Amino acid sequence: MDARDEHLTLEALGLADAPRDHPLRYPGVRPSGSGLLDGDRLLPLDRLAHPGRTPVVAVGSNASPAQLRHKMAESGVSSPVPMVRARVTGIDVGVSAHISRHGYVSASPVGSPGTARQLFVIWLDPEQLATMDATEPNFDRVLLPAPQVRVEQENGEALLGCFAYVNHHGVLHDGSGAPRRHRDQRALIAELLAESVALRELFGGTPEEFCRRARSDAGLRDRGTRLFAQEKRVTVSGLEHLRVR
Template sequence: MDHDADRTLRALGLAEAPREHPLLYPGAWPAGSGLLDGDRFLPLDRTWYADRTPVLAIGSNACPGQLRHKMLEFGIMSPIPMVRARVTGVDAGVSAHVSRMGYVSASPVSAPDTVRELFVLWLDDEQLAVIDASEGAPVPGGNFDRAWLPAPDVRIGLADGTRLPGAYAYVNRHGVLHDGTGKPRTHPGQREILTELLIGLPRLRELFGVVPEEFCERARADRRLCERGTRLFIEEKLVTASGLERYVAASAHDGSHGTGASPQPLT
């Protein structure tokens, strides 16, 4: 078997982009670290990059097919290191907004006692600008702010025995959905969250239909409908803070982060 063909995203089951298939959100994640190089996912020879910016992937940014889709939209073909990490202090909550991509996305939430296996993307300046744009970070009406999550509040351990001093993550400007007690709920996958929301919210069914397939079809690229869905979450009193908002304010006043500072040994 051809070595390159064996490492294609299609062969590895990593090619589908949730932007094109919303019910697949957050998309397929790799089994381990690798280098996204065009249509291939190649082995890595190291886990951190001092000349790049570490970004913690909470949802579909950990899906190679989604990353490729975002980069190709801007004609970017440069490789992206994706490093699997053991992360303490953050979990994947449910965004309190309806995306024009046709899904309800994941957003990071503060979870001090939670340990998750997530991916750190090491992005150069050009790649970072693309991801920023895709999350709406540079514009006032965007859905996310990029915030630096520092250690030890968030602990990011790599497989080679090092710990990062922090990483960026995209914090939702709308807040996140709670679990009924006021605590942020975790994202169970797209079909599951849409089914639950449509069953529980008659007004949401009026807007988006009765099954997840209808929701995705109606939401895709309909900005006004998505805005109505987002307002409905507020009106139904389903929205709470992520617990990470303080880092947004801190990042706005601190320009020292943005490159891959040297990691520290795990202790």
């Protein structure tokens, strides 16, 4: 590596810890601005739009450079990934109604007219897109509807044809029937455990124990996912009708 780029490494930028390794830090640290993820470096981005690539709105850990780096490296994909900060109106960040193999409860978009969030758009080439689809077995990649959902990159340019990954198990509600909003992972898991005796019996009484048991036992994760539905804690995201890729 060129010594001039040492300050652009994920380690130097404080972006090196992936949620897959630190589940209670999900969704991971996001960059302060747009950049080009190139292996272990986040380089300056010379342009925002990238013809020939597919723009995907990242609502969870796909906006973590460390998580993205792991996903691509595991599949032998080494091409850079443009990451563009954007303002997204019309969706909010809900809670997926399944337990991830990495031990956390992930995020999923929910329809929310008028809500605006600062998110990232990742621009994926065909190989990267296939890799990403393969890493999201609990999600469907859907085309976000314009103008109900508006995606504006940091220069104010509106994007059309953006996709997002929507959990096909549905999302968890907040007790009133409305989608629960994703929050700090430790607080979220503590809240879910406090609300369900059966969930505590499966995963223990603390977020740390929840993550440890979830990471080590696929069958337990499946039982926990089914329990969400059995306890009627699941609702629709409002995006189920969208066209799947």
